[in-house]
Amino acid sequence: MGKFSNSADDRDRFDLHGPKDMMDLDAIDWAKEEHRRRIAACLVKGVYVHENDRDKHRAVKLAPAWWESFGFRLEDEIRDTKYSSTIYGAIFKHTASQPCAPRYVVAFRGTRRNIRDYYYDLKIVMNKLEKRTRCMQACATIEGLMSEEGQDGCIWLAGHSLGAAVAQVVGRGMMEREKPLNLPDFLFNPPYVAFITSIKLLNLLKADPVAKRHFYFASSLLKAAAGLVLVSHRERRESSFKRFSAWVPNLYVHEDDWICRGFIGYFEAREEFKESLTRVGIWFKDHFGGRDKFKKIFARVGIWSMALSHCDVLSWALLGKDKEQPHLLPSVTLWKSRFQPKHAHDLRHWWKPDSELNLGAGTSYSCPVHEA
Template sequence: MGSDVFADSGPRHMMARIVGAGSSPVTMIRINWDSDEHRRCVAACIVNGTYIMDGDESRLHSSGKALAPAWWESFGFRRLRTLEYECECVFCKTKTKLFNLGAHRPCSIYGVVLEHAPPAGARRHPSAPRYVVAFRGTMPRHPSYLGDMHLNLRILVNRQHACGRFRHARDQVGRLLDSISSNGGGTAAVWLAGHSLGASIALDVGRDMVARKGWNNLPAFLFNPPQVSLAPSMLPQALRRVAKRVIYPASYAVKAALGATVLKPHERDMEALFEALAPWAPELYVHQRDIVCQGFIDYFEQRHKMLTRLRSVAEVAMKLSLRDMLICIHSTDPENGEDQRVRPHLLPSARLWKNSSYHDPHGLEQWWRPDSELRLSSRRYSDHGAEAEVFYG
């Protein structure tokens, strides 16, 4: 329970204890909304609050105190609505009773929509979001675990776009952006944030909003987004470097050859999608030792190397996936014409934040730590190349 208490586990470097005359010390949060570090910490804390929300129901019955609100109220946000969706795992679909698998919840909280509510008389900082939509990841030893794992398997085979939770998230964010747009507001007033499975949902939502509606000014904070790079990750570290030097150049050559010949229509479709997505640059937070998001690291770093060495080949191949080309080329999404199985790591633009610290590689808590603890670096990638890598701390 201690790890769920914001005052005990939150970002201490942003906390200040203020002692007034004749009163007890009060912990205040100091936020620099123009700081990449502070924005990252705020987004990570809010996502952590979504993990805690489900447990608050039982805590309210036992102790009368909810712990989740402190993870967003401390930064001046209030809950606008909770995102829930029914489980789609095989047990719920077939109404199978789980005798030995413990309790299972057919409907669970997977996210939250928050509204920024500055103190009375204060104005919202121009760099602060008006709304944040946050999504939690997988919750082990929790009644929703089976439903989460069902979605994780769908992500592994790239079939998540059609899942109910993903559709529901796209619908909810779309409605929010429509309401803001109709009132003359900008989409930058909305942040998307998620961890692991939740990062996959946020990425899917962001891609859909940009590709289908052209809302490219949509900040996204994606912590440990899943994209498993199977070939290199199954090898020992010593062989992995050798495999990358061989596998990736060969893969790029094959994709470029197919994209320029027999699969030219698919290459043209992907070029149009890349052009639509190019202005959008989500923030991807990955750990170098986290196998779950290794695919994003490999994709962007190898893409940059190939653009440097063989630009004409890389410009075609970086938009394509062999699995998409050979298996999914005829599968079309009825919602927006985009191939449902287009790999989510095929992003023209992103800022990749790499963490090489001692923290749990896939843990969310590391991301509300200060830069000085994370051995952090960032690099902005686009379809034209990459900027110089920046190191922090």
């Protein structure tokens, strides 16, 4: 392979850091979540390394090993052509014929040290990523693949950090088509954009579990009450949740990563509120009867609390602005890790085997839209 001069080059080498135990193509089980996760993470890493190859003018390219090892070829690059030639995404085509394997994987890297990536990070914080060039270009890329392959073309999305945010926007966008397209989505360390969340506040206060449950209930009840007042805004959010409910992206988050762990707090708070509403519903049934009636009422209240955020409510009430909140997802499968907390935001965790990450089964969260 030739010699490389520094540790940065070494970190890009598949032969040193890649999952070499996955290189037997016949042993890959595409129906197995662990294999899908590990390969998706490697393809995202391939985008990082491909951009490093370009940026550093490497004579010996390190990137191809990250996709060719799993039977993929680079079909096309996705470049930020409006302002620079940087490569932020890639289309990989699977060349082997294997059951449950994708035909294409469209992968997006995260932030590198350049002003353009920092600009997009800022847009995530401002909740203005959706209309930016990269997201629109990425959506157009998927539309182009669909026009070539037809509605049955199997396309996966994958991304890390900033790239996960882009993949999330694209996945939502595909569900908004006239004929919704439900794409499998592998989101590694996706940014949670709400800065002041109940989970962060409670962690700072070192609140005990009982106090957390009461706080979650009060917070969710406040959002539900706001939904009762802001009727038109609430109805748009409910409609949005119903539209996206069938899309179930995979979220891979680290419990010590401040960028993405807000998702853990959000979904745990949702479950706490649902359980509290169930207990209240049982009490109403025991005292007043009419179980089905109260069940529907409390299910509706639960959806209001899931579909609204405090910042969302304040923005609408004070400024009259109605923007989608990309971190509010109706349905997900959430995978949590505590592997190597000093490097919590690193992509490299996610191509490790389950035995090292101690992931266990992912937790499924859903919104009961059928009861609304």
